[in-house]
Amino acid sequence: MNPDPGLRERKKRRTRAAISDAALRLFLTDGFDAVSVVDIATAAEVSKRTLFQYFPSKEDLVVHRFADHVDDAARVVRDRGRGQTPLDALHAAFRTGLDNHEPATGLCDTPEVVACYRLVLDTPALTARLARFLDSGEIALAETLGPPHDLDARLAASAITAVRRNLCEANWRELAAGCSAAQRHPVAVAEADRAFELLAAGFARAVPAPD
Incomplete structure (x- = not known):
């Protein structure tokens, strides 16, 4: 049985928000250039691959x-x-x-x-x-x-x-x-x-x- 589409979409939004919020916290603390994508993925508790599924580039983590x-x-x-x-x-x-x-x-x-x-x-x-x-x-x-x-x-x-x-x-x-x-x-x-x-x-x- 397929998961509830509404639930799936809500989970995707939460994951996206968690990644974005983690990135912003790190950028504001350490500076944009000093933070790596791996740092952000680790802080958000997702894989690097998952991060790029939501945000094609590091810049998009802010500009979105x-x-x-x-x-x-x-x-x-x-x-x-x-x-x-x-x-x-x-x-x-x-x-x-x-x-x-x-x-x-x-x-x-x-x-x-x-x-x-x-x-x-x-x-x-x-x-x-x-x-x-x-x-x-x-x-x-x-x-x-x-x-x-x-x-x-x-x-x-x-x-x-x-x-x-x-x-x-x-x-x-x-x-x-x-x-x-x-x-x-x-x-x-x-x-x-x-x-x-x-x-x-x-x-x-x-x-x-x-x-």
Whole structure:
């Protein structure tokens, strides 16, 4: 008899979380470069082979925590309200994320999240891996903004992705330096408003209001 699919899936999620949590603890204690995959597997009480079944690379042990939000921009554009422009929808969603101190905006000062921010900022390999994740989100956004291979959609998606990343990283750096989310919030909002104002001025024709 096959195991209960629900139980099997829950066990997989627990194993994945255990590996990820063990890796983060070691990285924060000893540094990313000093910790080996074997160290992580031992701490999580799994084999090296099992670890790689869940995480294809050492970098993914950290960056996967951001992966759920990679396609956020494309989703926001797809789900925008009737009569709302893509840029207005993205602006509103980012502002809401700031107000709610969501990790994806860089404005979450939960200790574990701030520790992740510091780890990524201080580790070039993690910064590079995160950039690859963002590339996939940019492609998804371009496909949502226009027809396949459309130049305007590609350029708009690239600019929007760069702006969102810039805003997030500015918040990361301030929180990693000791600023609280509440202290940073007014500046983060003002910077987001200015950034989307500039995007709207430059890409109003590329991502126009719906008919």
